Amino acid sequence: MENKGNFGQAASAPTARERPTLKTIAFMTGLGVTTVSRALKDAPDIGAETKERVRMVARQLGYQPNRAGVRLRTGKTNVIALVLSIDEEIMGFSSQMVFGISEVLSGTPYHIVITPHSHSKDPMQPVRYILDTSSADGVIISRIEPDDPRVRLLTERGMPFATHGRTDAGLTHPFHDFDNEAFAHQAVEKLVKRGRRRIALLQPPSKLTYYAHIRIGFQTGLHDYGAEEVPLRVNTDAPLADIRDIVEVMMRSANAPDGIVCSAGSAAIAVNAGIEAAGKALGRDLDMVSKQSVPILNWIRPEIITAQEDVRQAGREMAKAVIARIDGVEPELLQSISQPTWPNSGR
Amino acid sequence: MENKGNFGQAASAPTARERPTLKTIAFMTGLGVTTVSRALKDAPDIGAETKERVRMVARQLGYQPNRAGVRLRTGKTNVIALVLSIDEEIMGFSSQMVFGISEVLSGTPYHIVITPHSHSKDPMQPVRYILDTSSADGVIISRIEPDDPRVRLLTERGMPFATHGRTDAGLTHPFHDFDNEAFAHQAVEKLVKRGRRRIALLQPPSKLTYYAHIRIGFQTGLHDYGAEEVPLRVNTDAPLADIRDIVEVMMRSANAPDGIVCSAGSAAIAVNAGIEAAGKALGRDLDMVSKQSVPILNWIRPEIITAQEDVRQAGREMAKAVIARIDGVEPELLQSISQPTWPNSGR
DNA sequence: CATTTCTACTGTATCGTTACAGATTGCATT
DNA sequence: AATGCAATCTGTAACGATACAGTAGAAATG
Numbered sequence: 001m002e003n004k005g006n007f008g009q010a011a012s013a014p015t016a017r018e019r020p021t022l023k024t025i026a027f028m029t030g031l032g033v034t035t036v037s038r039a040l041k042d043a044p045d046i047g048a049e050t051k052e053r054v055r056m057v058a059r060q061l062g063y064q065p066n067r068a069g070v071r072l073r074t075g076k077t078n079v080i081a082l083v084l085s086i087d088e089e090i091m092g093f094s095s096q097m098v099f100g101i102s103e104v105l106s107g108t109p110y111h112i113v114i115t116p117h118s119h120s121k122d123p124m125q126p127v128r129y130i131l132d133t134s135s136a137d138g139v140i141i142s143r144i145e146p147d148d149p150r151v152r153l154l155t156e157r158g159m160p161f162a163t164h165g166r167t168d169a170g171l172t173h174p175f176h177d178f179d180n181e182a183f184a185h186q187a188v189e190k191l192v193k194r195g196r197r198r199i200a201l202l203q204p205p206s207k208l209t210y211y212a213h214i215r216i217g218f219q220t221g222l223h224d225y226g227a228e229e230v231p232l233r234v235n236t237d238a239p240l241a242d243i244r245d246i247v248e249v250m251m252r253s254a255n256a257p258d259g260i261v262c263s264a265g266s267a268a269i270a271v272n273a274g275i276e277a278a279g280k281a282l283g284r285d286l287d288m289v290s291k292q293s294v295p296i297l298n299w300i301r302p303e304i305i306t307a308q309e310d311v312r313q314a315g316r317e318m319a320k321a322v323i324a325r326i327d328g329v330e331p332e333l334l335q336s337i338s339q340p341t342w343p344n345s346g347r
Numbered sequence: 348m349e350n351k352g353n354f355g356q357a358a359s360a361p362t363a364r365e366r367p368t369l370k371t372i373a374f375m376t377g378l379g380v381t382t383v384s385r386a387l388k389d390a391p392d393i394g395a396e397t398k399e400r401v402r403m404v405a406r407q408l409g410y411q412p413n414r415a416g417v418r419l420r421t422g423k424t425n426v427i428a429l430v431l432s433i434d435e436e437i438m439g440f441s442s443q444m445v446f447g448i449s450e451v452l453s454g455t456p457y458h459i460v461i462t463p464h465s466h467s468k469d470p471m472q473p474v475r476y477i478l479d480t481s482s483a484d485g486v487i488i489s490r491i492e493p494d495d496p497r498v499r500l501l502t503e504r505g506m507p508f509a510t511h512g513r514t515d516a517g518l519t520h521p522f523h524d525f526d527n528e529a530f531a532h533q534a535v536e537k538l539v540k541r542g543r544r545r546i547a548l549l550q551p552p553s554k555l556t557y558y559a560h561i562r563i564g565f566q567t568g569l570h571d572y573g574a575e576e577v578p579l580r581v582n583t584d585a586p587l588a589d590i591r592d593i594v595e596v597m598m599r600s601a602n603a604p605d606g607i608v609c610s611a612g613s614a615a616i617a618v619n620a621g622i623e624a625a626g627k628a629l630g631r632d633l634d635m636v637s638k639q640s641v642p643i644l645n646w647i648r649p650e651i652i653t654a655q656e657d658v659r660q661a662g663r664e665m666a667k668a669v670i671a672r673i674d675g676v677e678p679e680l681l682q683s684i685s686q687p688t689w690p691n692s693g694r
Numbered sequence: 695c696a697t698t699t700c701t702a703c704t705g706t707a708t709c710g711t712t713a714c715a716g717a718t719t720g721c722a723t724t
Numbered sequence: 725a726a727t728g729c730a731a732t733c734t735g736t737a738a739c740g741a742t743a744c745a746g747t748a749g750a751a752a753t754g
Contacts, residue, residue: 021709022712023710031733032733034733034735035734038712045731046731047732062479064479064480065710066709067415068415068710068711069711070711071415072415072740073710073738075739092441092442095440095441098445111482113458113461114459116449133366133411133414240646266643269647299591299617299619300616368740368741369740369741369742370740379705380705380740380742381704382702382703388742393702393703394702415741416709416741417741418709418741419709419711419739420742420743421743422709
């Protein structure tokens, strides 16, 4: 029963305290390298007892497959690339997303690689790089446009990915999104319930898909609850100083709104500054509703009515979706939308 | 001069639109794979004209070395691991650091991999993982303690790294730090120049190295400018609600300070809330100085006197330091300290 | 002219893993 | 006794790059 004549594969020595490889395990178990490899991935043609033995030795040695070896042989990188826009970031938005993603990845062999880019520059560049160098098994992108060229390219090339935000051009792909339409609609409701009727909207840049969602929610809200819009000609991507100045001018004008809906937490800070600069007070002269991804607005002005977008949860969802997509799950099944929660909106 | 009989190495075909490898270039130039490899790394035993020819073809093909191949053969991962603490993060602290790092890395073959961990759990775990699996060429860590076991381990194992913060136990290693001593000293100065004499300090947790720096700067400041300390029994790591409550109690007491120095931007938000809850006003009843890494405090209360810590710059410095260390530069030469800047402190 | 030296290039083996095509054994079937 | 057939196990080649030990030819040396 003893196997003699083990020349080809497992001939060499275990060489002391080096990192263990399949060869080490093969040597220790007296098996061939191939057998060990197949045993560890629970292949059907390996005996149950052998598998058990191999697993024990592997655990004992603290064996971890060499990523470069696997990657070279199979092409599997065990990497998820997170493409981040470097500009927008003021609050801990992307950190939260990173942490959400890594929570999910921590139980898997996947690592997370950050690929940043300036969204004023070519947003295709990082995606192209990842595709050209096959440097990831999956990709996560944000700031999605209705007919996003990155989504097209990734789909076309068969690269698994998930998006934070939806497209709107007949493209089917995994995504996680916040229900911005519901948010805007409910925001108007909150304001009207507080007796506000003349409402301004600080909206996202119009090229992003959720601009439309915000608009629709806002407008149906105005209609449903009988309010009107006070136009505000600036968007959430503008420099904070610009937002403050424009809001201040608006609030000083005869046409000042008595309610503001704000689509981003960092912008809300600037809006608030504009309001105060105009000598108005939240809760008295007007109310403001804002979305936020980090619970910070309430610390600044408790009067701001906030809807929470759980970005960490978004990270988790997208990580799960990408991995599922890598495992061949259909994109249709990997789409989710999270609802706004209103931690402090006393009815 | 034409080379015939090219059997062993460059025999196989270029196979159409696949990703180019050394073999592709070898085939196209009629050279051996080894020659191409050496030509691309500018080895001295390759002819000048040949090098030029190889480089042209490589550029033409858009050749990028296969990372798995390099890594398997040489052990070089071309990865910098950023170990991030997942808990502390409220503001965009770590995002800024990530972006600073990637700014530097973008001109290099290095990728940045995020390795998060909860600092309530074992902080050695991610470092051990990186060492055991040799999964990076360099490491960046933060939240440094005076005798940090991670620094010891990384040094002992010869893994290049840089820290955000210093140690204080005779360990020599690359670091970038903010001059917290200068900050605290100058903070006291600012307060005293505004006529404040009874000053509280919201300090970092005492196990971190910069606790001592803050304390020393604060205390020499008190001494130099003739002020006294009002004790505050909470640190910047505490939940924001706790900070607010404790500050509120302090501000309502007979012993309330007329100045506060705050060592972290997010905590300052809670401190401000506590002050307001106690019915006090910044600029009237007291002044506050705070460090911040993202320019947000001034939007909240312009009265807060802020010192800017440029975390993005810290990221850049650390990235440069790690790479230099990988390239063999002595640790002594890779240490830097940045000074606080005071964007809004009217003299 | 023979020998050494130098320049410029090349083949082989190897890193750790896995796909693939066998090989060995025992046992049931004819 | 020969054959077929699972059930297990194994060697070889390959992924792409590079360290190393060459080799061929030209030029310099004696």
